[in-house]
Structure formats: C-alpha cells, structure tokens
Amino acid sequence: MPHFKFYYFDVRGRGEVIRLLFHLADEKFEDERFGMEQWASYKPEMPLGQVPVLEVDGVKISQTTAIARYLGHQFHRAGTNAVDCARLDMIAEVIQEFMSSEGMGKFSRVLLGMIQANKEQFFKEMVLPDIEKYAPLIEKFLLENGNNGLLLGDRETWVDVFAAESFSKVIDYGSPDALDAYPHILALINRIFNHPNIKKYVAGRKSTPA
Ligand SMILES: N[C@@H](CCC(=O)N[C@@H](CS)C(=O)NCC(=O)O)C(=O)O
Structure with a gap:
C-alpha cells in the first residue's frame, strides 16, 4: 500500500x-x-x-x-465493469451537485459562523429546498437497486459512503426529521454507519x- x-x-x-x-x-x-x-x-x-x-x-x-x-x-469499493463504474460516477455527480447547491453548498460555512445567518432559518429556507430537489433522485436509484440500502449491487461502494455521509449531515446538523420522507436514504445511512469498521x-x- x-x-x-x-x-x-x-x-x-x-x-x-x-x-x-x-x-x-x-x-x-x-x-x-x-x-x-x-x-x-x-x-x-x-x-x-x-x-x-x-x-x-x-x-x-x-x-x-x-x-x-x-x-x-x-x-x-468501485464498480466491477465500465458501465457500473459510469453509473456510480453519475450518482456521485448528483451528490456532488447537492453538496455544491445554493443552500447545502453554504451550510457548513453558516454552521462555522463564516457566513452570518440564523442556522435554523438558513436550514429551513435554503437547505430544505436542496434536499427536496436531490433526495428524490437518490431515493429512486436506491429503489431501482432492489431496496437493499445500496445504490448499486450488493456491496458497499465509495458512492454509497459519499451519499450516506452527505445526507447524514442534514440530520446531524440540520434537523433529525429532515429525511423522514426518504426511507431508502435513511436505510442507506443506517447500513453504512452500522458497518462495524x-x-x-x-x-x-x-x-x-x-
Ligand atoms: N470541488 C471541490 C471543492 C473544494 C472546496 O470548496 N474546498 C473548501 C473547503 S470545503 C476550501 O478549500 N476552502 C478554502 C479556500 O478555498 O481557500 C471539492 O469537492 O473538493
């Protein structure tokens, strides 16, 4: 290594x-x-x-x-063929867009006080709309993969970890019920954060x- x-x-x-x-x-x-x-x-x-x-x-x-x-x-922890790798890249791009979106892209700086704003109000008015735009897309991919809490196949990939970490932040730093409408994302978060390592x-x- x-x-x-x-x-x-x-x-x-x-x-x-x-x-x-x-x-x-x-x-x-x-x-x-x-x-x-x-x-x-x-x-x-x-x-x-x-x-x-x-x-x-x-x-x-x-x-x-x-x-x-x-x-x-x-x-x-990647795809095993070129098409699976490309599909994982596609989903990763969606997550990266979410992390760079209008509200979510600034949320960390609001939390750290680098942008002056009321945290709760910023989350509600700026981050929730981003969740409503991007979470349904991730929810759909999870459902298409057979509802096993993963985005592709049956083994955790780097994109599952990227999605779980990105979305868990809205629960941990925004609101505990922020993803209640997205049970498959909650299942993904649960699966990744319950991996023993x-x-x-x-x-x-x-x-x-x-
Ligand atoms: N597209 C880049 C964005 C990186 C980025 O925005 N980094 C910020 C911290 S999260 C940074 O380095 N800020 C300090 C600076 O730009 O001087 C990525 O995803 O890695």
Missing part, C-alpha cells in the same frame, strides 16, 4: 467521506487536520488551492470525487461543528 496523507480542516465538511473510506477499508492514513488560522500556510501547497487533498506517496490529488473514486478503486470509528470520533 502507498503512504497516504490526507489534508482537510478539523471538521467533517467535504472531507469526512475520505476518512470514512479509509476506515471502511481498515487502511492506515495520516489524518492532517488544521484550523482556519493555519490554512494560509497550507493553501499554496495544494494543487487547486483547496482541500480535501490526498497525498499518495508524495503525489497530491485534489477534488473530493476524484479522491473518493481513486480510493474506491484502490480498496475494491465505520461504527467503531464514529463511536470514537470527536464531535465537530460542521
């Missing part, structure tokens, strides 16, 4: 999916966490001036989906504001 070093802020944000993929695979990585006050010294070293970034034997990879897809292949990591994880 290569040496992995992962760079991200000391929050879940966009980066936690990568940490979860390492824990799911039970693979070691250096988890380099930093605060906003240290960011200026890291930023010039990052390929796109942003994080998350994964360094693989000294080579830095940026963009959440590129890193997660790479780990999916590395840890055999992930459950063990989350049980010992410190709580963060975003």
Whole structure:
C-alpha cells in the first residue's frame, strides 16, 4: 500500500467521506487536520488551492470525487465493469451537485459562523429546498437497486459512503426529521454507519461543528 496523507480542516465538511473510506477499508492514513488560522500556510501547497487533498506517496490529488473514486478503486469499493463504474460516477455527480447547491453548498460555512445567518432559518429556507430537489433522485436509484440500502449491487461502494455521509449531515446538523420522507436514504445511512469498521470509528470520533 502507498503512504497516504490526507489534508482537510478539523471538521467533517467535504472531507469526512475520505476518512470514512479509509476506515471502511481498515487502511492506515495520516489524518492532517488544521484550523482556519493555519490554512494560509497550507493553501499554496495544494494543487487547486483547496482541500480535501490526498497525498499518495508524495503525489497530491485534489477534488473530493476524484479522491473518493481513486480510493474506491484502490480498496475494491468501485464498480466491477465500465458501465457500473459510469453509473456510480453519475450518482456521485448528483451528490456532488447537492453538496455544491445554493443552500447545502453554504451550510457548513453558516454552521462555522463564516457566513452570518440564523442556522435554523438558513436550514429551513435554503437547505430544505436542496434536499427536496436531490433526495428524490437518490431515493429512486436506491429503489431501482432492489431496496437493499445500496445504490448499486450488493456491496458497499465509495458512492454509497459519499451519499450516506452527505445526507447524514442534514440530520446531524440540520434537523433529525429532515429525511423522514426518504426511507431508502435513511436505510442507506443506517447500513453504512452500522458497518462495524465505520461504527467503531464514529463511536470514537470527536464531535465537530460542521
Ligand atoms: N470541488 C471541490 C471543492 C473544494 C472546496 O470548496 N474546498 C473548501 C473547503 S470545503 C476550501 O478549500 N476552502 C478554502 C479556500 O478555498 O481557500 C471539492 O469537492 O473538493
């Protein structure tokens, strides 16, 4: 296995999916966490001036989906043929759009106080509409796969982890009932976060504001 070093802020944000993929695979990585006050010294070293970034034997990879897809292949948590890989990419793009959408894209910065707004009101007025737009699409893919709590096939892939982490944030930081209308997404979250490796990591994880 290569040496992995992962760079991200000391929050879940966009980066936690990568940490979860390492824990799911039970693979070691250096988890380099930093605060906003240290960011200026890291930023010039990052390929796109942003994080998350994964360094693989000294080579830095940026963009959440590129890193997660790479780990999916590395840890055999990807599709097993080109069509399945493309279908997983399609679903991952939907999740990435959700994470970059008008409300959801800003929600972490609201939670961290970087955008001044009332958290509850922002969630209700800005994030809920994004959930209503994107959650039905994910719900449909889950149903099409046979209602086993996974998006494709019968083994957890990197995209299942990406979807579970992204949607669980609206429950954990928004409202506990935010996904009540989407039982298949709830089943996916339940399945991923009850995987023994992930459950063990989350049980010992410190709580963060975003
Ligand atoms: N499309 C990128 C977005 C990355 C991104 O927005 N990163 C933010 C943190 S979540 C960042 O690095 N902000 C600091 C900056 O831009 O200076 C991805 O998904 O990785």
